[in-house]
Amino acid sequence: MSDDEKRARFERLVLPHLDAAYSLATWLVRDDAQAEEAVQEACLRAFRYFDGLRGDEARPWLLGIVRNTCYTLLQRARQDGAPLPFDEEGCGEDAVAAGAVVSFPLNPEAAAIREADRESVRGALRALPVEFREAVVLREIHGFSYREIAAACEVPIGTVMSRIARGRRLLQHALGARAETKDTGT
């Protein structure tokens, strides 16, 4: 394939997913400028490995690269001693395991979630550990199927299912708990 053909094919297959790439990156690195960095870096990487793309799976393929680039960025930030860009405390796997099995929501929680405002919902999503956040974001905002999430994140479908379940469990807890706090305050 000549360079021109490669570029044309790349622009046709991959660049239409630039919005999805940016959207995912903003949720993963949680900073618009860094998200732009990550997307640029990811596109250049994608172009380099473009010959490896088969068929029309460009979207999960590109988002997989975006995701890896974001993780590299996050890791680098951590090594540089910069503040951790995501809030891991209090919602790690142990907390999930404790909450996941013991307390199940009844309807009041559904009601609290329905009433949750934009800020609460976004805040709760931003606070999720990154691997749960990416699964939920890919599912809810990008409309990915489990299979596509598995492809993008390079994990088995079973892992996708458990990450989504845990992520949602944490969100339910955060939104239900928030509403309760609000109620006791009045």
Added chain:
Amino acid sequence: MNCPDAVRLMNAYVDEELDAASVLALEAHLRGCARCRARADSLHALRSGVQRHTEFRMAPTSLRDKVQARLGHLESVPAGATRRRVAMGAAALAVVALAAWTLRGTLEPAPANVARGTGKVVYHVSSSQNAGAALRTLRNHLEASPETKVVVVAHNEGVDFLLRGARDESGQLFATAVRQFKDRGVDFRVCNNTLVRRRIDGGGILPEATLVPSGIAEISRLQEREGYTYMRM
């Protein structure tokens, strides 16, 4: 099916990722178990809350430009020229980058559809609150450039204004405006995934609107295959 099994399958159930036999078994369990019904209800509430309060973020135009410029730069240097390029100074490199950028500009002039007033634009409506504003923008848009071909793709909560009987902030039926726009050649397309997920019957959609399998896929297709400019509402 018992409760632990139901809980294990419930996320896949609300995501419509469950095989038909498991769906039947789970739904049978739900009919008899109020506690699991509440769990499913809570998950549905969460899904619609997350979808309502978050949005697919469009890449800034500047980012698209930067990516294309960097790609253009990568390719515009023929393999044989690499050795020569090493000897060039930084200033000369900048000239090469600029030349690549200009060249790309010549080969593929920016569509500038909206400015030219004869382009193709896809409006993406994904929130019910924004539907009224989207139609107002659309009206102004068509007044400024009547030749523009517009497709409105409704997705997530954005489908609400295309339901029969839906009214805007001032109590006017959306159907009236939708019919007028349709007469002016505007297409309304509704995401069927959204309908399935939200359990909305297709018959509840205004006759002016047509169903597409996936709103996001439709938007991608319009941008990718048909050269539509994207407008987020």
